[in-house]
Amino acid sequence: MTVRRGVLAVVAAAALAGLASPAAAVQRAEPLPRALEGVGITEHLGARIPLGLEFTAEDGTPVLLSHYFDGKKPVILTLNYYRCPMLCGLMLNGLVDGLKGLSWTPGNQFEVVTVSFDPLETHTLAMLKKESFISELGRPAAAAGWHFLTGSQASIKALTDAVGFSYRYDEKLQQYAHPTGIFLLAPDGRITRVLYGVSFPSQTLKLALTEAGEGKVGSAGDQILLYCFHYDANAGHYVVAAGNLMRLGGVATxxxxxxxxxxxxxxxxxxxxxxxxxxxxxxx
CATH class of the missing domain: 1.20.5 (Single alpha-helices involved in coiled-coils or other helix-helix interfaces)
Structure with a gap:
């Protein structure tokens, strides 16, 4: 089933620019604008992305996706394009804000891989974006764990198809219409969770990374906390799992x-x- 929240995030971003009101659109049940037709995220939870795909790292080095999956750390995958006039910047800034609230650092407990879905973009532009967001994060050490990639149309299509990310190029506007969301991947490349929108609270990120890590990251306390929460797809965040909390309370008693x-x-x-x-x- 195609998840529409990713599409609604596009409309939400337009609303920030004074172009649309997503709430009003939902109330009127109006069809999506033509520019957004075919744009969205179809969740492929449990599917494994093709780790043999080749991209180009921000320093110009050819690299396989498998390079970022060591079998131990979970991975946050974001799909953006570096010349995006607004939405990608909002989303990546939202990710930075969420990462700032974590005691964990990219490269230590997890990896972040940002891939441009515009095949015309270069690794030079990717490096500029990396420097900008690492500076905004304020943790120089994170440069070793947040990677900005570019690639061929074939590699991009194979990756976006694998995660269910649908986008289109608007010739009239000369820009891409695309959903927003980040993909949480297990250390072996399986998709464990999709978080939608342009804001990613630190606690949500930590729970999603703990879940994706499958016991390989996080303390015992983090694992217990994850046991007490579950992801509510409708709410778009983790909520208390009452049954598990009661069981845990019974065990504690x-x-x-x-x-x-x-x-x-x-x-x-x-x-x-x-x-x-x-x-x-x-x-x-």
Whole structure:
């Protein structure tokens, strides 16, 4: 099923520019503008992206996608084009804002791969964008873990088809119409989650990365937190999993009771041993 939130994010961005009102459009149930027909994200959760695709890194080096998947760290994949007049910048700035709130850093606990879907863009432009967003993030070390790629039309199409990312070029406007969202990928390249829009709260990113990491990233506390939340596709973020929370609460209660009973048993055993010792002494 094609998820429309990615398309609505395009309309939302237009609204920011004073061009449209997504809420009003939903209320009127009007059809999408022709420029947005065929634009959206079809979720392929569980599918594995083709890691053998070749792209060009920001330094001009040919690189396979597999280079960024080490089997240990999850990957955030973003699809943008570097000359985008507004929407891509909004989305990547939203990602930067979310990353700022994490104690984790790209390259350590996870990787970020940004791929241009415009085959005419060059690695020189990719490098300029990388420098800009790394500077905005304020963590120079993140440069080792956030990669900006360009590629051929064949590689771009294979990747966008694999993740279900549909876009089109508007000849009249001389720009691309495209959805916005980031893809969370497991260390082996499987798609685990899609987060839509242009804003990605830090807590949502951390839960999504923990989920994508499949136990390979995050502390025990992070894993417990993930157990207590699940992703609500309608809400677009993680919400409390009441059933799991109740089960966890039940387990915690049993542990507390068990600890209390154990302590009580040890106290009783000590008192009993002490009483026997006193009795033995008095018997002498």
């Amino acid at each position: 049993l542990l507390v009771v068990g600890v209390w009973l154990g302590a009580a048993w040890r106290r009783g055993a000590k008192q009993h041993a002490h009483s026997r010792s006193e009795a033995d002494v008095s018997g002498l």
